[in-house]
Amino acid sequence: xxxxxxxxxxxxxxxxxxxxxxxxxxxxxxxxxxxxxxxxxxxxxxxxxxxxxxxxxxxxxxxxxxxxxxxxxxxxxxxxxxxxxxxxxxxxxxxxxxxxxxxxxxxxxxxxxxxxxxxxxxxxxxxxxxxxxxxxxxxxxxxxxxxxxxxxxxxxxxxxxxxxxxxxxxxxxxxxxxxxxxxxxxxxxxxxxxxxxxxxxxxxxxxxxxxxxxxxxxxxxxxxxxxxxxxxxxxxxxxxxxxxxxxxxxxxxxxxxxxxxxxxxxxxxxxxxxxxxxxxxxxxxxxxxxxxxxxxxxxx
Amino acid sequence: xxxxxxxxxxxxxxxxxxxxxxxxxxxxxxxxxxxxxxxxxxxxxxxxxxxxxxxxxxxxxxxxxxxxxxxxxxxxxxxxxxxxxxxxxxxxxxxxxxxxxxxxxxxxxxxxxxxxxxxxxxxxxxxxxxxxxxxxxxxxxxxxxxxxxxxxxxxxxxxxxxxxxxxxxxxxxxxxxxxxxxxxxxxxxxxxxxxxxxxxxxxxxxxxxxxxxxxxxxxxxxxxxxxxxxxxxxxxxxxxxxxxxxxxxxxxxxxxxxxxxxxxxxxxxxxxxxxxxxxxxxxxxxxxxxxxxxxxxxxxxxxx
Numbered sequence: 353x354x355x356x357x358x359x360x361x362x363x364x365x366x367x368x369x370x371x372x373x374x375x376x377x378x379x380x381x382x383x384x385x386x387x388x389x390x391x392x393x394x395x396x397x398x399x400x401x402x403x404x405x406x407x408x409x410x411x412x413x414x415x416x417x418x419x420x421x422x423x424x425x426x427x428x429x430x431x432x433x434x435x436x437x438x439x440x441x442x443x444x445x446x447x448x449x450x451x452x453x454x455x456x457x458x459x460x461x462x463x464x465x466x467x468x469x470x471x472x473x474x475x476x477x478x479x480x481x482x483x484x485x486x487x488x489x490x491x492x493x494x495x496x497x498x499x500x501x502x503x504x505x506x507x508x509x510x511x512x513x514x515x516x517x518x519x520x521x522x523x524x525x526x527x528x529x530x531x532x533x534x535x536x537x538x539x540x541x542x543x544x545x546x547x548x549x550x551x552x553x554x555x556x557x558x559x560x561x562x563x564x565x566x567x568x569x570x571x572x573x574x575x576x577x578x579x580x581x582x583x584x585x586x587x588x589x590x591x592x593x594x595x596x597x598x599x600x601x602x603x604x605x606x607x608x609x610x611x612x613x614x615x616x617x618x619x620x621x622x623x624x625x626x627x628x629x630x631x632x633x634x635x636x637x638x639x640x641x642x643x644x645x646x647x648x649x650x651x652x
Numbered sequence: 653x654x655x656x657x658x659x660x661x662x663x664x665x666x667x668x669x670x671x672x673x674x675x676x677x678x679x680x681x682x683x684x685x686x687x688x689x690x691x692x693x694x695x696x697x698x699x700x701x702x703x704x705x706x707x708x709x710x711x712x713x714x715x716x717x718x719x720x721x722x723x724x725x726x727x728x729x730x731x732x733x734x735x736x737x738x739x740x741x742x743x744x745x746x747x748x749x750x751x752x753x754x755x756x757x758x759x760x761x762x763x764x765x766x767x768x769x770x771x772x773x774x775x776x777x778x779x780x781x782x783x784x785x786x787x788x789x790x791x792x793x794x795x796x797x798x799x800x801x802x803x804x805x806x807x808x809x810x811x812x813x814x815x816x817x818x819x820x821x822x823x824x825x826x827x828x829x830x831x832x833x834x835x836x837x838x839x840x841x842x843x844x845x846x847x848x849x850x851x852x853x854x855x856x857x858x859x860x861x862x863x864x865x866x867x868x869x870x871x872x873x874x875x876x877x878x879x880x881x882x883x884x885x886x887x888x889x890x891x892x893x894x895x896x897x898x899x900x901x902x903x904x905x906x907x908x909x910x911x912x913x914x915x916x917x918x919x920x921x922x923x924x925x926x927x928x929x930x931x932x933x934x935x936x937x938x939x940x941x942x943x944x945x946x947x948x949x950x951x952x953x954x955x956x
Binding site for chain 1: 698702705706707708709726727729730733734735736737738739741742743744745746750753754755757758759760800804
């Protein structure tokens with residue numbers, strides 16, 4: 353246990369000093385603020401607050417959703433949704449960098465020559481990566497919260513945050529992290545197998561493409577054939593969608609109004625938790641076995 | 653576990669597909685010695701060192717460090733080892749000090765600040781310790797690599813080309829540092845292509861070629877084996893080689909053009925001169941062949 357703690361301390365120092373991390377988080381905050389500014393702009397246009405003319409291209413239900421997402425606590429659901437979309441991609445890039453660069457810089461062999469318990473090393477790395485992702489989420493929520501103070505003031509309704517909402521926010525952050533797990537672990541495994549950042553990023557892109565492709569098969573979830581429906585619901589995409597939808601649901605906004613998602617076709621929450629867990633365990637296991645059994649350096 | 657050997661390689665073999673990088677290497681490195689591990693490029697030195705440090709798994713055979721098997725008990729075997737392999741590898745965005753702090757944290761070193769300052773001073777890098785690693789010169793990177801290897805106060809220090817990138821003054825400093833470390837009772841296992849340096853600091857050397865051990869022993873003994881005579885003839889070099897090859901006290905003889913390279917005692921020079929002259933082979937010059945590790949290295953590695 354002491355070894356693991358020492359390794360986590362070392363990883364924390366490496367990660368918190370790494371410019372890439374703060375660059376990615378900065379990029380995320382900027383993208384998030386642009387998205388929220390666009391939402392605010394649409395609502396202000398709808399209300400005729402800009403130029404004195406009301407431009408009403410969205411229906412009342414959609415505009416109401418936007419309003420809720422621009423005040424407390426509805427903003428938390430929208431922020432967690434963003435964390436699992438844009439943030440998920442950035443987390444994959446981060447994971448590829450954290451593992452792959454250790455190979456390309458040669459720092460992995462230096463550390464493993466001193467610390468031959470490779471399993472501990474990988475576990476410490478993953479735990480620290482998850483911790484730093486949680487820190488990133490906090491920063492994003494903080495930035496989104498500050499923007500909401502401005503938006504709420506402009507729209508005349510800040511909303512309010514109860515202790516229960518903060519509890520739901522904490523739960524939502526853990527859920528968002530859980531949703532990211534299979535993607536991050538897949539990238540980690542790809543970086544280890546390819547011993548590079550490029551392998552991790554390429555693996556992540558292929559995985560995202562296949563995962564996105566599975567989303568286009570959503571019509572299969574509406575078929576009468578229970579076997580086809582059952583198989584489709586074992587793919588990652590519908591299970592991820594189930595948990596991500598809960599971000600907005602838990603803060604009283606309707607995920608279907610903005611995303612067009614049909615919640616009735618998605619697998620139940622308990623299944624989503626199990627399926628995502630199984631994918632994560634498989635990817636983590638593959639990463640662990642590859643890391644602990646393969647040579648760290650190639651022929652030389 | 654008490655043993656007189658710091659490292660023991662037992663029939664160590666590593667294959668990468670059809671290529672055998674290390675071939676049944678058996679070698680013992682005595683405690684408290686400075687041991688040079690030599691070989692031409694691609695001979696398998698780095699692969700051997702990577703196996704020694706548990707980074708590459710042997711296809712067969714095994715390695716023990718102070719009696720502990722690297723494969724079976726890696727934590728115990730490697731806990732008294734400090735190493736720099738291939739090139740000094742650090743996080744480019746961290747300072748030299750912070751890079752050592754990462755390693756000290758992972759090692760669980762108590763009072764890391766004091767120890768880090770100590771090793772930085774030892775390699776003369778204290779003044780630049782707060783600068784980022786990526787701004788360091790090759791020599792500074794090399795010195796930081798040595799500092800990292802010394803951080804956990806190891807009994808065995810493994811150095812792969814420690815003088816790479818160092819200027820002449822830095823090379824001399826490195827030589828002194830290695831001698832100091834050895835005088836403290838530590839074992840140094842180093843690979844280098846600077847044979848002059850190896851000759852000056854190492855007690856023993858091993859030479860490998862194509863993954864196989866081709867020579868090993870004390871430097872003084874190997875130098876003795878490299879001694880001999882150089883004889884310049886005016887013609888008939890082939891005939892001279894045939895003639896001298898028949899003598900009992902000539903260990904070996906070959907020629908490069910009209911120069912005969914003879915492994916024989918110096919005091920026999922007059923006899924060689926007389927013999928060749930009697931057989932109408934005119935001798936232009938006879939001199940003692942200088943004994944150097946470089947000459948010996950070239951002699952053993954250039955043989956087919």
